[in-house]
Amino acid sequence: MNKHSVGSKNRNLGFTLIELMIVLVIAAILAVVAYKFYVSYVGSAQNSHAKATMLETTQPMPPHYVAHSKYRGQPSVLLLGVRTRSSSTVADQSA
Template identity: 35%
Template structure:
């Protein structure tokens, strides 16, 4: 390419100015809004599910602490505590997420966590003191999570002191599964 042609071409490119009225068209903006809407529709349910799981962790932790305290109380006092205050854990019976009810007596104890809103699952747990097949004293402990979310009363687990195995002395029952 001749040098004067190169110079003229560069002058042409440098002299070309953008139109000051350029911008996004309505169609381009509409496409962007639709894409953001689709992404939000996908992400929002996942976000809400994760917040419910975080709130449910409160119930699992409380239930575990109460079950452990009940087993310790039974070993120390030869009976289970009848309420949360007797366990002296300093845990509330009502929080923003759950309402906790504790029962206990001679050989069984139970806890239930009723969800405050329908996005969270209910929980129930308990302890049963029994004699195994070798006549050894054993405390069976169970923690159960509802299969579906809801604010229904989870009731107490199936506790049977006449059984001789851990699995049958304390069981979750129907519509609940064991949690670790």
């Protein structure tokens, strides 16, 4: 038997370092692409949730404003410098 033919059998049993590194690079590229899609998906889901929450919160506001001439839970501190119906500012009224 030839020595080279016996030795070549043992060399084909495993992977070389280059082959393993190529597989790791491909896996890393796929992970980066998947992560970008995941972040985009989570961001759009959070935006949808925020829009739904804001819509749910603001729907009862116009009928309450029509009935009471103010928004529910409206602090007067936020109205400083805003003209009211009496044409004076809230800051002038509180002073």
